[in-house]
Amino acid sequence: MTSVQENIVDFPGRRAGCPFPPPEYAEIRARPGLVRTSLPDGRTVWLVTRHEEVRAVLTDRRVSSNPTHDGFPNFGRTGGVPSPDQVPGWFVGMDPPEHGRFRKTLIPEFTVRKIRELRPEIQRVVDGRIDAMLAAGNTADLVADFALPVPSLVITALLGVPYVDHDFFEAKTRVLVSFASTDEERESAGKQILRYITRLITIKQQRPADDLLSRLLASATMTPQELSGVAMLLLIAGHETTANNISLGVVTLLSNPEWIGDERIVEELLRLHSVADLVALRVAVEDVEIGGQLIKAGEGIVPLVAAANHDAEAFGCPAQFDPARAARHHVAFGYGVHQCLGQNLVRAEMEIAYQTLFERIPTLEIAEPIEDLPFKYDGVLFGLHALPVKW
Secondary structure (H helix, E strand, C coil): CECCCCCEECCCCCCCCCCCCCCHHHHHHCCCCCEEEECCCCCEEEEECCHHHHHHHHHCCCEECCCCCCCCCCCCCCCCCCCCCCCCCCHHHCCCCHHHHHHHHHHHHHCHHHHHHHHHHHHHHHHHHHHHHHHHCCEEEHHHHHHCHHHHHHHHHHHCCCHHHHHHHHHHHHHHCECCCCHHHHHHHHHHHHHHHHHHHHHHHHCCCCCHHHHHHHHCCCCHHHHHHHHHHHHHHHHHHHHHHHHHHHHHHHHCHHHCCCCCHHHHHHHHHCCCCCCCCEEECCCEEECCEEECCCCEEEECHHHHHCCCCCCCCCCCCCCCCCCCCCCCCCCHHHCCCCHHHHHHHHHHHHHHHHHHCCCCEECCCHHHCCECCCECCCCECCCEEEC
């Protein structure tokens, strides 16, 4: 077991003109033990970059995802996991057994069978967006016209949220996931989304429908306030992460067209891009040894998902796009009890989006050099702000 290292490295953040994941990830991964870094608020945390050790952090009961514990890492006052008093029902910030109460209720809604039943609706949404793009001409912004509205339409229909309000919640979500937003802006955006969902739940209580919110209300396993937080989490996670995956995947496939149509591309794209790199924030609630390093109770931990998914010990030639590799042990959806609840939905949306897009627009190409594309260097989630295409 190694002692605490005195050297504190700069946080390896994204920056324009630099590839993602940042090259510093590999440098940190090559060091023995773990490395400490300083967050914007001045506190130091442990960085975990190796695949095996990231999985160890995400499954150890001595490590908590609850932001109310002293030492929990946050990127600003509201720049991380909200506390229960901020957003009741934000269950990804809860530990067992409380976390399990929410997850047990939600799991039946996201099973493989349930998502299989949803595939015709996903197909209808994808076809509708492609119809609209083709009708508008031979150019498009694939983010605004396809990658974002596809998961937005699906998750709003699933939850029972009127899609007519999508501009509102998509705009507020952009504020919440941007490092460029101030704490005050993020706090205001979060409160506005919660107020909107709370009003919607009141309507569902009076007029139930065939949607997820109505079914969760009928289950009586959570309070309306908790349901508001759950709905906010599902609404944000259900469109923002998938939109980033779809757009980045299109860029990768157009750069590697020999793989278009291969059924193995989704898992490799999830691993390669690891858009939710910075969301698995943790704190030790007891002393714990990870990677030979003693982490003391009260010390924050940042497992870097993209670093783990680019660990050459787990994935040979990790920077290479190779769908033929066995990549299902990636941690793009996290790992352990907090593994992404909606992963089956994400996979289905990506698969149907790619298959249909390239079948219906086989001459699709990116309209600008890849190096000039507006990547999300300023976001909690990696992705593209826009993707100009033509055909």
